[in-house]
Amino acid sequence: MYSKIEIEHLSLTMFKPHASDPSIMALEGLKRRILGSVGLLKGKRQVDEETVKELTKSLRRALLEADFNVRQAKELTERIERRLMEEEPRPGVKLETHAMNLIYTELVRLLGPAREIKPHNETVLMVGLYGQGKTTTTAKVAEWWRRKHGVKVAVIEADVHRPGAYAQLQQLLEDSPVEVYGEPDENDATKIVRNGIKAVGTADVLIIDTAGRDSLDEELRDELVKIAEIANATERFLVIDAQVGQAAGPVAQTFHDLVGVTGTIVTKLDGTARGGGALSAVSVTGAPIVFVGEGERVGDLEKFESDRFISRLLGMGDIKGLIDLAPEDLDQEEAIRLTQRLMSGRFTLTDMYTQMEMMSRIGTVDRILSHLPDGMFGMGSMSAGQKRQMQSNLAKYRVIMDSMTQHEKDEPLVLKSQRIRRIARGSGTTEKDVKELLNQWNRSRKMMRGMKGDRRMRKQMQSMMDVDDLDLEMG
Ligand SMILES: Nc1nc2c(ncn2[C@@H]2O[C@H](COP(=O)(O)OP(=O)(O)O)[C@@H](O)[C@H]2O)c(=O)[nH]1
Ligand SMILES: [Mg+2]
Known part of the structure; x- marks a missing residue:
């Protein structure tokens, strides 16, 4: 299990300067201005349009001052504005931190994924x-x-x-x-x-x-x-x-x-x-x-590596900031087990369920998704409404799956019309519901298959899930 994460640590105190980073020092002004913009949310419990507008305007000025590309700065701030209006922070996370995370994700997206270097030849x-x-x-x-x-x-x-x-x-x-x-x-x-x-x-x-x-x-x-x-x-x-x-x-x-x-x-x-x-x-x-x-x-x-660079730029301390955002009760062993299974190419209904459950528990899903190929979990960024939808789907899937045998959950392909009818009846749902679950499974499975051969992806997953790398700075 993750050690109990002190949500308070997610407050802006974690965005502390790293004095020994020359390149970061250089962009110190940008960071100060970003912090200043985000500071507009201080003490607020809810975002309001006016503040968000002000925040993104100030953010755009900060980016332009640091000489970011005009068009990109515009696109970036528009995305952040939209997401601030649409997405809710997970419970206990301050609005400022939430905004900081959005900015982080969008900056990383702007600079693109890390470029691999071959060791020899x-x-x-x-x-x-x-x-x-x-x-x-x-x-x-x-x-x-x-x-x-x-x-x-x-x-x-x-x-x-x-x-x-x-x-x-x-x-x-x-x-x-x-x-x-x-x-x-x-x-x-x-x-x-x-x-x-x-x-x-x-x-x-x-x-x-x-x-x-x-x-x-x-x-x-x-x-x-x-x-x-x-x-x-x-x-x-x-x-x-x-x-x-x-x-x-x-x-x-x-x-x-x-x-x-x-x-x-x-x-x-x-x-x-x-x-x-x-x-x-x-x-x-x-x-x-x-x-x-x-x-x-x-x-x-x-x-x-843009993620590391940006988190240092914002003073968030590498990947640790990302892990700090995982839910307190996300079972790490389970996460590792699941990752290994996904990587092995096997993907049962139970796996899908676990995966969805984990995702639904993670508030700032985007933060994690930004490290993964688009749509890996069948969703890009989730709005609050989508999250609710997913949670209610999960409840339904649980009931349906309870009416299946272990063999059926492991080998969903055996589920033909007769079994589907039985499961629907047993779980008090409709055949349509059962088929929907199977369709969802099929889509996820296809996605997983695509991922399997992706080496970069594997490495990312490993580094994300690797216990050894998760020594929390915030402790
Ligand atoms: N501060 C700083 N100076 C650098 C850096 N890289 C190169 N320089 C300096 O820039 C000057 C030109 O570098 P040089 O390698 O000769 O450039 P070249 O003409 O492209 O080969 C030299 O004085 C270097 O010491 C850097 O990352 N930071
Ligand atoms: Mg030279």
Whole structure:
């Protein structure tokens, strides 16, 4: 069982600052303003339209000030406004906390799901304009990979336009076993890449740093495309300075057209209060943020996971905030058992019932659903009305299932017309009701089947349900 969760802890006191987070410090202003907006609900027991309007207006201003994309800021606040009006907080949860959770969910949705990184057999091409932090980030990412996955990493310095690039990279990695390949006197970048691949290409991960200018000229474009061809890179990471704000989108697009960007790295998030621009602008190009750079040192790199990032931004402390929202009486062992069963591909009527029961007990379902593919539980976000509907369905299903044998519950496919008639009669319901239950089961089962093969999904489920990871910060 979950330890008894102190609902009071869900109050705004849990949104405390994390002083040691440079990138978060940078967006401190945004956080302060979000807290300020949410503070409008303080002491209120019920939302009213006027306050919600005021709140979302102030929220939109906060996002714009942090340089979030105008259209996205609008959409985001409209969604939050709607949800604030429609969804009720679960009992005992303050309105402010409820609003904070909605904002959290919507921000995470805006920035998209985390981008997976393969541990080895990767060749990474780093691209980007001049001074964005490519060389620094090449070193950072190399070290990250080596540490995180314990693999052999080598880097190639292919920037022949900036004098001293090789020395710079070498210096950044002087304390690291990462192998650095470069030919400081060669001025043909493609040659260096060819030679480099021969020399250090056996490493598990190979990272190639390239040149950039203020803007891309024809020569540089050609060079980049050639290097990309030779390297046959599995990943093309665009390095972009957080300060560029809204311009991040168009820049990303330019590079995307050239080499097919697979991921974005936003650098210098420690140095700007307006990082929201780069964060949200690149998300519209479809090349998700993979890392964020938050300092000049090699260790100042973080794998970007929007949920963690946003919860830290809002001071909610990673996934723990999410778990804090689970109902006090949600049986954790049961949750794990169910997850394992779902993952095994078996899905009985009892499983469906348990699943629905769990979901109906969780007030802020969306918070959890935001980590799962849409519709995994057969619902996106539930309004209060839908929740009531689900609860009354559950009551009906319980009665119907009580009239079934264990075998029928385990193998609902055996339920043909005669048995259906018997069950309806036995439970005092109609055949239509029984069929409805079976239809619901069928839909859920199909969804589960789709999930089964989804590795990312499995990992998410595991991390969500994993007891070891649930050491509650709020205790
Ligand atoms: N504060 C801070 N500075 C950074 C970060 N990444 C790079 N820099 C600095 O930005 C400058 C340009 O970086 P560099 O790697 O040479 O950029 P390149 O021209 O794209 O290769 C250097 O002074 C770096 O130390 C970061 O995440 N935070
Ligand atoms: Mg460089």
